[in-house]
Amino acid sequence: MQDRSLARLLQTPAVVLLLIWMLVPLGMTLFFSFIRYVLTSLRRPEWTTPSLDNWRGLGNYQFVWNNDGFWLAIYNSVLMVGSILVLTVVLGLAIAVLINRAFPGRGIVRVLLISPFFVMPAVNAVLWINMILDPVLGLQGLAVAGMNEMIDGLRTFPLLGGFFSLWPDLEPISFRATQTSAYAVIMMVTWQWTPFAVLIFMTSLQSEDQQQKEAAILDGANAWSRFRNLTLPHLGRPIAIVIMIQAIFHLSLYAEIEIVSRGNGNKNLPYLIGEFASNNIGAASATGIYAVILANIIAIFLLRMVGKTLMD
């Protein structure tokens, strides 16, 4: 295909669609972020229609900036995305190396391992917060209750009983509480996305130079230094890609947060925007623009990391 204009023509539908998708709603958000715009107001009914007459300048931005919830939401966003990225990459690497060898049932192990990736976020959250993490009826609650019962039984033992009676009863952790709900989200998303990291790393490990590795073994390099000096550099690009794709998905986490605790303790930026949007569209839009700025700061780093070698 030599024809430049034909090449452009073929790219046009995709480019135009994405351009509209990006510019129209974003333009509206930008506009709303500079005006007073609420959905219901008895006192000031004129604020309920978007119009230039309600111009507020940077007022919405100031309002959001001075809102404690905003900084908590940024903290939560960064905490959750950061923890998930570190956990999935480390676990993904470890598991990919672990199954990068021939052993009986490897195919089944692979199938079992990648399954969580196919689970939809809503089901993931419902499953973990109810059936597994619930402090009374979930497996966590049952396990804690079982342990307590066991310790209780041991207390009646002669001699040893005195030792066990010093043990306190275990308390199950409520993962819907303010302090812990972010960890519940981190846990369930890590469970779902580690398989994705494993998938990508596994494929790249298979393309690793085996002769180089054997030479290293003959030179007496131990397993750790082989991993550190040969495998890890080889996985540089896959790691960058795993981080980028996950960052894209996790910056907009929503369903898990909604289902775990309705934003109690784990509210991130998208969730905060959703809360504002139930009435104060101006503030929601200003928060949205902040979120876009944050995403862009992160995107610049990530895209540069991935883009460097894209065209070779």
Add this chain to the structure above:
Amino acid sequence: MAIVAQETKFARIFWPVLAWIVALIFFFPIFWLVLTSFKTDADAVKPEYLIMFQPTLENYLNMTENYDYWRFALNSVITSVFATVFTLFVGVPCAYAMAFNPSRHTKDVLMWMLSTKMLPAAAVLYPMTFLTKNFLGIFDTHFLIILVLSLINLPIVIWMLFTYFKEIPKEIIEAGKMDGVSTWGEIRDILLPLAWGGVASTALLCFIFCWNEAYWTVRLTTTEAATLSKLIEGNRAPEGLFFGRLSAVSTAAVGPIIVLGWFCQKQLVQGLTFGAVK
């Protein structure tokens, strides 16, 4: 091989066993979900029926009555299938042009496309609701969901396709040109057969992302076009209630995709590289 023989007997047993344990731990939550789906709501929360219980199909038989499962499932199938087809329809020509006739801007265009994925959905939710409800009148229609699912997956699809197409030698495509094959003919008869594995795994991943999408599908629908994500999010039980029936409908929501994933795992394992493997 000599190298392999160096492994101690301990290592030969220990690492595979560890791999099996890790795999079982990762699969356990899904196993537990399926197991719970065969318990009655009452049994599901009783410790004495943890593993030994009277299995029942009641939850599955009542699924239509309790949750209207099939309507949501049908919506999921329709939106995911059409969105995947449409995304590929727009994405393949674009990636083809980028891979075989790159200009100095191609990289920037690709990066820009990916950056649209970074746009937080929540930031534009209100305008989207506003536009589709008040102006376009397409709120809660299949058309809207298909369109949105296509748009959010288009960047990743184009990127994946681009990395596959790039690996195909230009000469093969150009040979077709000499023979006077049309552009459409080139794509259909030369490119697609050569890049079949890559296109298949792209389509599969796109379909999975569509099926599991839980932001737009929940917030841009009410009843007409609501998908399984909306069904589950809307019916998550308050603590301890209905674990059995909730597990059954959840299993039915993720089951088709998991089974599809199992069947296609070879394609996924080989194809899901995002150009990371040379």
